Amino acid sequence: MQRAHTAKDRHEALLEAGETLAATVAVTAAGLLTAHGAGERNLAELRTALAGTGTTFGTWTVWLHHLCRVARERTDVVPGLAEALRDDAEMAARPDDPGLAQFLDRLKGERNRTSHGDKPRTQEEAALRVAEHRLTLEQALMSAQFLIGLPWLLTVSCAYQRRTGTFEVVADHLMGDHPDFDRMTFSCPAPVADDTVYVLSPAGPVALSPFVASLYCAQCGRREICHANNAGRRNRPAAYKSFGRGHVIPYPELDEEIAALPGSRPSPRPGRRTP
Numbered sequence: 001m002q003r004a005h006t007a008k009d010r011h012e013a014l015l016e017a018g019e020t021l022a023a024t025v026a027v028t029a030a031g032l033l034t035a036h037g038a039g040e041r042n043l044a045e046l047r048t049a050l051a052g053t054g055t056t057f058g059t060w061t062v063w064l065h066h067l068c069r070v071a072r073e074r075t076d077v078v079p080g081l082a083e084a085l086r087d088d089a090e091m092a093a094r095p096d097d098p099g100l101a102q103f104l105d106r107l108k109g110e111r112n113r114t115s116h117g118d119k120p121r122t123q124e125e126a127a128l129r130v131a132e133h134r135l136t137l138e139q140a141l142m143s144a145q146f147l148i149g150l151p152w153l154l155t156v157s158c159a160y161q162r163r164t165g166t167f168e169v170v171a172d173h174l175m176g177d178h179p180d181f182d183r184m185t186f187s188c189p190a191p192v193a194d195d196t197v198y199v200l201s202p203a204g205p206v207a208l209s210p211f212v213a214s215l216y217c218a219q220c221g222r223r224e225i226c227h228a229n230n231a232g233r234r235n236r237p238a239a240y241k242s243f244g245r246g247h248v249i250p251y252p253e254l255d256e257e258i259a260a261l262p263g264s265r266p267s268p269r270p271g272r273r274t275p
């Protein structure tokens with residue numbers, strides 16, 4: 001938004017920031033739930049969404065609404081998430097500060113309005129709509145401050161240190177102006193995979209696969225950080241979508257990884273033969 005030259009560009013950047021924030025919170029929670037063996041019903045719901053038409057702004061916001069219960073019951077899994085996601089009782093007590101999912105809902109509503117033919121027609125109208133929704137984005141960002149304690153890292157190398165019995169990990173901190181990420185080095189008691197996106201939780205690094213990956217984008221001509229977008233269906237391959245440009249990158253191996261997520265699978269429809 002700060003780099004945008006026009007009000008229309010700022011309006012589009014505001015909506016992209018809201019959707020990126022929703023996806024970031026959702027896939028961070030999904031990765032940590034998977035690692036802790038928690039929220040199987042929620043993960044099954046996400047698997048169903050990925051097997052459908054693909055992820056949208058609404059996919060993430062609906063899923064975050066459904067995380068309230070497990071976030072309250074397992075505050076150790078995603079520290080700070082329970083405070084960010086307010087349940088009905090908390091919203092009734094604090095109607096002026098409803099919580100992260102509700103702020104994202106408001107931004108999603110503006111995205112839907114724009115996508116369904118009601119884009120700002122003039123720079124003046126775009127400026128008014130930015131002014132109307134900017135505070136909502138700022139409130140959503142404030143609600144998501146717990147992400148500061150859950151940084152994303154893209155591993156570069158992992159080497160065993162014989163003298164200490166630990167592993168020295170070199171990784172890029174995925175924050176700031178891509179692709180110029182800050183590089184950091186830390187010790188870890190267990191090995192981690194190279195070229196893999198991890199969230200650095202209080203208990204140590206947790207892989208965000210299959211929800212997040214670093215992949216080469218042919219359209220951009222460089223590697224991009226991407227989130228899982230859809231499983232394969234008929235003639236459509238499974239694919240990731242880049243956070244930065246929204247480019248869809250086919251990745252057939254994602255099918256097996258999504259199918260391996262915890263949680264119950266839907267039963268076959270009556271009359272259909274299970275292959």
